[in-house]
Amino acid sequence: MAPATNPMRPYLGRLTGVRDLATGIKLFQVELTEEEGRAAFANYRPGQFAFVSAFGAGEAPFGITSTPSRGPTLEFAVNALGHVTHTLHNLEEGDPVGVRGPLGNWFPLDEVRGRDIVILGGGIGGAPLRPVIHTILDHREEYGHLTILWAARSPDLLVFTDEFDDWRNAWATEVHVTVDQGDENWTGNVGLITQLLEQVNPAPENGVAITCGPPIMIHFVFLTLKKLGFAPDQMLTTLEARMHCGIGKCGRCNLGGKFVCIDGPVFWQYEISEFLEGFL
Ligand SMILES: Cc1cc2nc3c(=O)[nH]c(=O)nc-3n(C[C@H](O)[C@H](O)[C@H](O)COP(=O)(O)OP(=O)(O)OC[C@H]3O[C@@H](n4cnc5c(N)ncnc54)[C@H](O)[C@@H]3O)c2cc1C
Ligand code: FES
Missing domain, CATH: 3.40.50.80 (Nucleotide-binding domain of ferredoxin-NADP reductase (FNR) module)
Structure with missing residues (x-):
């Protein structure tokens, strides 16, 4: 969870998968293409979020729906609501995106062990x-x-x-x-x-x-x-x-x-x- 040098700079990534999850909701799979980004997202925790940017449209925050223990691909479930999310829905596999984070706290899963x-x-x-x-x-x-x-x-x-x-x-x-x-x-x-x-x-x-x-x-x-x-x-x-x-x-x-x-x-x-x- 090393912080980015500039916390407002998104790391570059590429969509490796886009699929329908539910009506109006798509699952986006992102591979980070910069080493610095991969290091920052090596140990993110359940509950953290990240800003995903669609270049030319802007960025919006989304909960990270993947876990690093299951691989380095980041996953986001995005509901098409407004400008950024509709632009994301129009992207396809292979398209570039930016990812800024990981941000926020997380579910205290260590604390609730045994419960x-x-x-x-x-x-x-x-x-x-x-x-x-x-x-x-x-x-x-x-x-x-x-x-x-x-x-x-x-x-x-x-x-x-x-x-x-x-x-x-x-x-x-x-x-x-x-x-x-x-x-x-x-x-x-x-x-x-x-x-x-x-x-x-x-x-x-x-x-x-x-x-x-x-x-x-x-x-x-x-x-x-x-x-x-x-x-x-x-x-x-x-x-x-x-x-x-x-x-x-x-x-x-x-x-x-x-x-x-x-x-x-x-x-x-x-x-x-x-x-x-x-x-x-
Ligand atoms: C920590 C966090 C985690 C989130 N996780 C997810 C997620 O996993 N999947 C997902 O689809 N969305 C998630 N969201 C909401 C997502 O960020 C907004 O839907 C998105 O910012 C809308 O951007 P837009 O440019 O498409 O819409 P805009 O054009 O900015 O807005 C479209 C409409 O949505 C309203 N809106 C915008 N942002 C919010 C918001 N945060 N809360 C309520 N209404 C809003 C606006 O008032 C407007 O009516 C999360 C937000 C936060 C803060
Ligand atoms: S979004 Fe700026 S202080 Fe929380």
Whole structure:
């Protein structure tokens, strides 16, 4: 995690893969072409983010959805929303991109070793949780029971569906999937992730829950976890905020007395509970 000489300079990279992940969401695989960039990203951690630049359009921050333990290729799940993200969606394999980072803090997976882990991902909010899942699966004996709850508004918006079988087949791991609204082919659960959470009812003793999704989902997931007996120091999330510099200089991502870009994006519930409503 050596910092770049100039933290505002993106490292040069090349797209080695682009594929559809869900409706409006693409997975971008990036190979960094500069030695300095490869060194900077050699040991990034689950939960960190990076700015990806589409040359001529600008840059935007994205959670890194890969893990260095599975290879040097960086992966980003990008929802086409505005200028930069639409430009990225028009790029193809072989095209150059810039990557600035890795930035921010990370999920304290060392601290929660030996605990039962509950992962709750909503829509593209599953992207920063995927490296958490991969890390736990790659060190399966170091963690307790793993419960994954995965949700989206509709089946076509579920991300990483091709990995569900791998996750399910791991030791002491269960995967539950739900959508707000099904379609003619959907035979699985229909309902909110909070309803599924109450049904699955994971044990709070020795548990840690990690969630990411739209702010309203995070808010209600925290409330439901509390109802099930999870304490504020047993709930983690990662937040998105409008960002400019990503390195604690511009004040754009201010949240109370904290900057999401350097104090976060990963927070315990008790660190953000009083500010979360401002995000809704
Ligand atoms: C730490 C972090 C991690 C992120 N991870 C991902 C990810 O994994 N995948 C992903 O697709 N997106 C992610 N985002 C959001 C992503 O950065 C924005 O969608 C992106 O900046 C939009 O850029 P744009 O130029 O395409 O859109 P713009 O043209 O800038 O904006 C389009 C619309 O999106 C709104 N918008 C822009 N940025 C944000 C934001 N941060 N939060 C809410 N609304 C916003 C604008 O107000 C506008 O309505 C993350 C953001 C942060 C801060
Ligand atoms: S984005 Fe500039 S201070 Fe956080």
